[in-house]
Amino acid sequence: TAGWFQISHGDVTDDIRAVQTGTLTDELPLIADQSGEATGYILTTIYGNHKPWPVILNMEGEVLWCHKLLEKRELYTSRVWLSADKQSVYYNVFYIQGSSSGGFEGVVKVSIDGSDVETISIPEGHHDFWLHDDGTVAVIRYDWRKVTDVLIAGDDLVLVSPDGTERVLWSTWDSFTFSLETSSKPLWTLANQIEFDASDNTYWLSLRNLGLLVQIDASSGALIQSVGAEGDLVPTDIFAGQHGLEVNGDSIL
Numbered sequence: 001t002a003g004w005f006q007i008s009h010g011d012v013t014d015d016i017r018a019v020q021t022g023t024l025t026d027e028l029p030l031i032a033d034q035s036g037e038a039t040g041y042i043l044t045t046i047y048g049n050h051k052p053w054p055v056i057l058n059m060e061g062e063v064l065w066c067h068k069l070l071e072k073r074e075l076y077t078s079r080v081w082l083s084a085d086k087q088s089v090y091y092n093v094f095y096i097q098g099s100s101s102g103g104f105e106g107v108v109k110v111s112i113d114g115s116d117v118e119t120i121s122i123p124e125g126h127h128d129f130w131l132h133d134d135g136t137v138a139v140i141r142y143d144w145r146k147v148t149d150v151l152i153a154g155d156d157l158v159l160v161s162p163d164g165t166e167r168v169l170w171s172t173w174d175s176f177t178f179s180l181e182t183s184s185k186p187l188w189t190l191a192n193q194i195e196f197d198a199s200d201n202t203y204w205l206s207l208r209n210l211g212l213l214v215q216i217d218a219s220s221g222a223l224i225q226s227v228g229a230e231g232d233l234v235p236t237d238i239f240a241g242q243h244g245l246e247v248n249g250d251s252i253l
Contacts, residue, residue, distance in 0.1 A: 014086065025068070028053060031061030045077045045091070052077030054091040067091075067110050075103070081131040087112060090137070094126040097187075098142045098153065107137055107160075120160060127192045130203070135162035138203060140191045143171050147178055154178070155191040157203060157216060169221040172207065175214070184209040197247045204247055211240040213252060227252065 029046065041064070042057040052075055056065040067089065081090040089112065094105045106122040107129060124142040131137055137160050142153040154172040161167075172189040184190070190209040197204065202224060203216045212228035228239065245252055 025066065028055070028063055028066065031057065031063075043080050043082055043089070045080055052093070054080040054089060056089075065089075065112070067108075067114070079128050083109075083131070083135075084133040088116075090129075090131050092125065092127075092129050092139075096126070098124050098126065098144070107139070120164070122158070122160060125158075128194045130194050130196045132196070136160065138169075138194060138196065140194055140205070142187075143173060145173060148180060150180065151186055152178055152183075153187050153189075155189045155205075155207070157191075157194070157205065157221075169203075169218070170216045170223065172210075175223045175226075176210065192242075193244045195245055195247050204245055204252065206242050206245050208241060208243065211242070213242070213245055 031046075038059045040059060042059070044055060044057065046053055046055055053066050053068060054077055055063050058064055076094055076096060077091050078094075079092050082088075083090065088109050090107055090109050092107050095103070104119065104121065105125050107120040107125070109118040109120070110116070120137065122139050122141060124144070125139045126142060127140050129137050129139040139158045139160060141156045141158045143156040144151055144153050146152075154176075156168050156172075157170045159167045159169055172191070176189070178188055188209060189207045191205050192208045193206040195204045196202075196218070201218045203218055205214050205216065206212075207214060210228070212226045214226045215224040216222070217224055
């Protein structure tokens with residue numbers, strides 16, 4: 001279908017652009033209208049026919065935009081970002097058990113009109129990434145090491161710049177000690193979410209299998225503090241198996 005679209009954000013409105021769309025897939029599930037009085041759009045991931053889809057929904061639950069890179073059912077997509085210029089969508093593609101499953105893992109950048117698709121290969125990347133305004137992505141990546149002939153996966157926090165340069169900022173192996181007797185195997189720490197706090201230039205990571213939230217200095221990679229049962233700060237009610245966090249001012253949800 002031929003048409004046009006215009007992107008607005010606050011007081012800024014983009015030029016009108018022509019677009020030629022394809023036909024929406026019938027693999028996506030129907031979503032009930034939950035909008036009430038809400039307005040706007042939702043950028044998220046959903047699963048249709050056991051395949052991951054980054055989508056843009058209106059508040060009535062209608063799919064207005066979607067993209068599919070690969071057909072494989074074992075792939076996951078868990079985070080979607082709109083670029084700072086509002087012209088492209090970024091989303092991750094990964095295997096839960098790491099790239100030993102074979103195939104592409106990393107971040108996909110696709111223009112809103114679908115004409116440009118770029119892939120950022122990040123083998124062993126998984127679960128989450130953070131997109132900075134300059135196009136740098138901070139990615140959680142499995143860090144496999146052999147412990148007494150057993151392959152164990154910790155986690156790296158890796159920064160990938162727009163030119164493809166990689167920098168390992170921090171690794172769980174540098175701050176925690178693995179035990180063959182008591183630690184989870186083979187996915188030892190299983191980081192599953194990353195949040196960037198611009199107010200103090202730090203990253204927060206959720207380490208699911210350690211029951212910890214850790215704060216990392218974004219410049220030096222130093223571990224600042226950990227929160228959880230075995231951490232520096234112990235909450236009144238200990239959490240475990242957490243799958244997310246949100247930095248909310250001086251608090252963490």
